[in-house]
Amino acid sequence: MSLYQNNELRIYNSMNGEKEVFQSITEGRIGMYVCGPTVYSNVHLGNCRTFISFDMIFRYLKHLGYKVRYVRNITDAGHLTDDADQGEDKISKKARLEKIEPMEVVQQYTIDFHTVMKQFNAFPPSIEPTATGHIVEQIEIIKTIIDNGYAYEKNGSIYFDVVKFNKDHHYGKLSGRNLEDMMANSRELAAQSDKSNPADFALWKKASPEHIMRWPSPWGDGFPGWHLECTVMSSKYLGETFDIHGGGMDLKFPHHECEIAQGEAAHGHSPVNYWMHANMLTLNGQKMSKSTGNSILPVELFTGDNDFMQKAFSPSVVRFFMMQAHYRSILDFSNDAILAAEKGFNRLTEAMKLMNQLPISKTSSVDVASWKSKCYAAMNDDFNTPILVAELFDAVKMIHTINDGNATITKEDLDDLSTGMNAFFYDILGLQNAQEETGGSLNKGLDGAMKLIIDLRATARANKDWSTSDKIRDELAAAGIALKDGVDGTSYSVE
Template sequence: MEQNIFVYNTLTRTKEVFKPLNAPNVGMYVCGPTVYSDAHMGNCRTYISFDLIFRYLTHIGYKVRYVRNITDAGHLEGDADEGEDKIGKKAKLEQLEPMEIVQRYTIGFHDVMRELNILPPSIEPTATGHVIEQIELVKEIITRGYAYEVEGSIYFDVEKYNKTQDYGILNGRKLEDLLTNTRTLGGQDEKRGKLDFALWIKAKPEHLMKWPSPWGVGFPGWHLECSAMSNKYLGHKFDIHGGGIDLVPTHHTNEIAQNVASCGENPANYWIHTNMLTVNGQKMSKSLGNSFLPHELFTGNNKILNKPYSPMATRFFMLQAHYRSTLDFGNEAMEASEKGFKRLMNAFGLLDGLKASATNETDIAALRQRCYEAMNDDFNSPVLIAELFEASRIINSIHDGKLNIDAANLQLLKDTMNSFVLDVLGLKAEIAANDDLPKVMDMIVDLRGEAKRNSDYATSDKIRDGLQKIGFQLKDSKEGTTWNKA
């Protein structure tokens, strides 16, 4: 199905028609986690958003090569060219090898991604696995005159680059403003300019992660790795580059500079960024004491929210906000979202039991088209979810005998719900831990039915009310009684 998708491009600050360089193939690179600690909620929001984009592009027929890296070296404290390597510092604190830290948190990251039903990328390269490519990229930038060496470290010459290119093209800032607002950093005396950043850093003797290079033993700069890996797997020019909005001012700005300096190409046609998280209106951060990790949300072991929320309820909550909007965590918002998720999945669960009739009283084709229109408008998942709630209303009306639907429209309704609930939004019904629960519930429903047939309405009501108190709802119709977990 050919779709005209409009994408908001950070580079141009406008919505643009999405035109892949080599349709039906699409290349997408998203900056992955630095694996020195547990994945945080901001990571989850970003990767759920790009999972949505990946799923939708695949759904409408594109062949997407999705590259999401693992940063396992070169990311210094403060996201700058000073301090210790984040992984190396953690390794010293715990008296472990750096790769033990990397392994532990990479596994943890993948576990959280699975719980949130985030599809794995096509390729997941690591920084340490591509040191050779990074060294070659540094050589090319030096050859083209945009980098210089100082005692074994290589720096990118921002002011020289800006003479022919716009260094602030992504963040919308002029070089003069950036220079004025840049504080002096440690090791600044090595650099020619205040904004110059490290491509390769000379390793101190105590530095744990280091490699030989033409300039001596050292390690790559954080910004360099993404340029090297995106170039290798997607080429110098590809379709989509994404990440959190916090990467725009420095990391992605420097990626563009590296790419243009080495091959003359801005790496991506479309730059897509997710917005930040807040808690009760305040930015989520460790310093404010209002942050929590995914497992703390799933178990309820946090001081912010009143109860635990499942991975699927969490995914649904995040998808109810547009990826470019601020997402605010709070008890009321989470509870409302959880109820909405259950309402949607309860309706979804009724689909297979619906019966077609000779007449039709609803236009499913128009609803389906509105679902596509929502996703084509910059992947607008909140509007899509609103349309799926309308589909849920229709499903409940058909189930209750208040609305008729013919066989063709019933099949279209099933296809629409399967496509958008499962394939695009990536939601799934949460299975109870006890596999025997359906059998037990069916037996209870039969007992209640027997009580009703014997005019024992007191027992019948007692069963229904008792189940409701522990979170199970019974629904009577002319077809019989069904149950679901409320």
């Protein structure tokens, strides 16, 4: 019996704004698609929040025993700098500016993205398809949409006919808009546009002679529109209707709206059962954005080399910081907030170490079973990680109370607690402790050396040679190593 059979998972569906009991299309299996990055620059921390949120969701679904096929694309073509006809493909533009091949741009930033995701301990998706790898499929679906009467050709480009589509379907249902309002309130029209209506969007763009990224098509050389790749790749790998589609909140309109339109225009039915949107990470109260300079790169955070934070933070601390907020809430990133998260995180990892050496009793005065069920209840309620974290701190308190002899626990319960803590901390929240992050082996030599130093200092202290013992402590502190004199001896921690 799998866990999902006795856990009622509820997911907030952006389509109707309600938490719904999750039911997969195929028993025990889930298809999940998440819009990936456009690889024309380094991913910043805001981009990462979305992928970390969905990594947590992926992890919990797997934990519940589902077989999840998680598809996350790499956009390596077709993402225009703007929606006007003179709009340039972002990757082409970068390649032109740096005088390199577009695929060099793609390769460089794809590698960067993977590196960062690995640092954040995010699982790779099951399939990571690229737009350029699916040009043939995109051309095919355009033909289908044209055949179904929802697209038209103009000067070698193909546009989706939103007005026509809206007569038979509702364009705007995900983002709560309707076409009439949008047309009435749209900003100045691009007068020179080939579109018959400003709300229409490109499925295929004709390539100008100097455009490097181009593919042959029935309509001449060109490149695909941005929205199309997700429709094509999700339906190819997950089917015409699949369980979960995720992405950043900012993709809700127009990107996801267009995906729905394309799916319905091509296949005649809705492509997705549950739409999930991760909210934005802000910096100084403003959305992170590369173009405005209001963004921070993960590497700048890990090294401390940035203008916003007073010190460096490890990937797990950053991840933990994100997990302390709900994925649907806007989260503001600040020095004070991450500093507070780091302290809490350390307290959590220390307690987990302590958990492994707790005294065993014949009876338990703590209720591990109910603790565990509260953890599951939190996650089952639309992946409420902040509540889960609060429960984890409840367990921290439990561990200390037992350690202090004010509560007791049986071997069975302790095993249960330990299994639970490890599952939620490592497997589901995807956190790691400091040793794991640095690879563990690095600390071995240091451990030996520190043991020697601590022994020498213990001898000095036993001889009441305070000047020596304080000199050791102070100079180590200056070197970034803090000594902690506990009841059971001295331990150390590296900043």
